[in-house]
Structure formats: C-alpha cells, structure tokens
Amino acid sequence: MQVDSILLDNRTISEFLSHFEDDIRELIQHIKKCEDIFESCFINSSGSSKKWVKEYLFLSIESTVSSIRLLSEGHINAAGNTMRISYESLCLSVLLTSPELITVGRGKNKNEINFNLAFGSGENIAKPHLAIDTVVKNSDVLGLKEGENWLREAKNFYNGYSHASMMVFSSIVLEGGKSIVGGGFNKEKLNIYAEHLKFIKRLLVHLPAIIEEIANRNLTSACT
Numbered sequence: 001m002q003v004d005s006i007l008l009d010n011r012t013i014s015e016f017l018s019h020f021e022d023d024i025r026e027l028i029q030h031i032k033k034c035e036d037i038f039e040s041c042f043i044n045s046s047g048s049s050k051k052w053v054k055e056y057l058f059l060s061i062e063s064t065v066s067s068i069r070l071l072s073e074g075h076i077n078a079a080g081n082t083m084r085i086s087y088e089s090l091c092l093s094v095l096l097t098s099p100e101l102i103t104v105g106r107g108k109n110k111n112e113i114n115f116n117l118a119f120g121s122g123e124n125i126a127k128p129h130l131a132i133d134t135v136v137k138n139s140d141v142l143g144l145k146e147g148e149n150w151l152r153e154a155k156n157f158y159n160g161y162s163h164a165s166m167m168v169f170s171s172i173v174l175e176g177g178k179s180i181v182g183g184g185f186n187k188e189k190l191n192i193y194a195e196h197l198k199f200i201k202r203l204l205v206h207l208p209a210i211i212e213e214i215a216n217r218n219l220t221s222a223c224t
Contacts, residue, residue, distance in 0.1 A: 006182035013072040015185040016193070020072075023197050027068060030204035034061050037208050041215030052119075053096050057211055060089040064200060064207075071196050074183030076171035079196060080161025086203065087154055090210065091131035095119075097217045100141045104134060143213070150206070154199055 017024065038061060042054045063086035071079035095102060096119065101112040104125045111125075115134075118126040132155045139148040160167030172180045174188045 003181075011073065011184060013185075016072045016074070019190060020193060020197060023201070024068065024072070027197070027201060027204055030201070030207070031061065031065060033208045034204065034211060037211050037215075041212060050096060053093050053214065056089040056093045056096070057214065060086045060093070060207070063089065064204065067196075068200060070183075071193060071200075074180070074185050074189075076183075076189065076192055076196065077161050077168050080158050080171075083196075083200060083203075084155075084158035084162050087151070087158065088128045088131045090203075090207070091135040091151070092119075092128055093214055094135055094142055094144065094210070095126075095131060097214050098138075098142055099217070100138075102134060102138050102141070104130075104137075150202055154203065157195075157199055 038057060042057065063082050067079045067082040067086065070076075070082060095115045098115060102115045103110065103112055104118075105111050113123075113125065115126060132151060135142060135144065136148055136152050136155070139151075144151070159165070161171075171189070171192060174180065174186060176188075180186060
C-alpha cells in the first residue's frame with residue numbers, strides 16, 4: 001500500500017471523464033435546473049418557508065453533487081453513502097411539509113403521527129435513517145405513488161453502501177484480486193460507475209418537480 005502517493009499525488013478525473021463525460025454534463029444540466037427552482041422557491045421567495053425544509057432540500061442537492069465528484073475520483077463506497085444522504089434529505093423535506101398524519105411502525109407498534117411534532121421532539125421514529133422507508137410506506141398520502149418504486153429501489157441499492165456489508169468489497173477489490181486503496185479510476189469498475197450514474201440521474205430527473213411541489217405546499221400550516 002503506497003500511502004504517500006495515495007495521499008500526496010495530484011490525481012485527476014480525466015480517465016473517468018473519458019468514459020462518462022456526456023453523462024456528467026447531462027447531470028449538470030439537471031442540477032442547474034434544481035438550483036434554479038430551489039433559489040426561486042426558497043431563496044428569492046417572499047413566502048414563509050420552514051428552516052429545516054429548506055436546509056434538507058439544499059443538503060439533497062449538495063450531497064448529489066458531492067457524490068458525483070466522489071464517484072469520479074473512484075471513491076465508490078463514499079459516493080454511495082453520500083447519495084443515501086441525498087435521498088434521506090429529500091424524503092425528510094417531503095415528510096416535514098405533509099399536512100397529513102403519517103403511518104409509522106409495524107404490527108402492534110403501528111401508529112399515526114404528526115411527523116413535524118415527532119421530528120421536533122427528537123423521537124426515534126422520525127430519525128433521518130428511517131425517512132425513505134416512511135415515505136415509501138406513505139406514498140399515497142404524500143402524493144408520491146408514482147415515485148414509490150424508484151425510491152424503494154434506490155434505498156435497496158444504497159443500503160449496501162451505508163454499512164460494512166458484503167457489497168462494499170466489490171468496490172475495493174478488482175476481479176483479479178488486487179485491492180484498491182484511496183479511490184482512483186479502474187476500468188474494471190466501469191459497470192459499477194455506470195450503475196451509480198443511473199441512480200443519480202433518476203433522482204435528478206424527478207428532483208426539480210419535487211422541489212417545486214414541496215415549495216407550493218402551505219409550509220406555515222404544514223410545519224406548525
């Protein structure tokens with residue numbers, strides 16, 4: 001393990017871009033659309049907006065950008081973990097603007113809650129790591145029925161990068177058995193890069209409309 005070169009050499013993303021530049025440029029256009037809508041609805045708007053709603057939406061956009069950068073530098077596990085943060089942040093924004101009671105728990109522990117009150121009180125059931133599951137479970141109530149499948153698929157995909165699971169080894173060991181330390185581009189990982197980009201694009205295609213929908217809710221009443 002050549003730690004000095006890993007930590008001191010100036011690595012570029014040119015090899016990654018030689019394969020995926022068109023994909024990255026397309027993602028940039030989607031991100032710019034997200035930024036424009038976010039600024040229009042939450043930064044330049046004179047209407048009321050809840051602090052946490054705005055900040056979680058910003059975190060969703062920022063985490064997506066950071067994940068793309070991490071992926072292009074070969075930090076596949078970190079990129080996946082960061083994208084899970086993006087999805088969780090988006091789902092929290094959806095939940096925090098819902099005027100409806102939210103169903104949480106299972107079996108005897110199943111209950112309906114005011115998510116904002118539970119979140120504000122720091123209840124375990126309103127913790128960020130449960131947000132995706134909660135949105136999927138309440139997709140009808142939240143008006144995201146069509147998004148249920150892609151949210152569930154994304155959750156299942158990124159779960160593998162959120163813990164010390166067997167899946168993480170596929171990102172740091174090449175087919176020939178050589179281990180990767182500290183990222184860097186490897187042609188053997190082209191299929192993994194492409195899979196990550198597919199999930200990132202799917203989020204970004206939906207994100208502008210979701211941001212606008214969240215902004216159009218009555219945040220004052222929904223978040224009281």
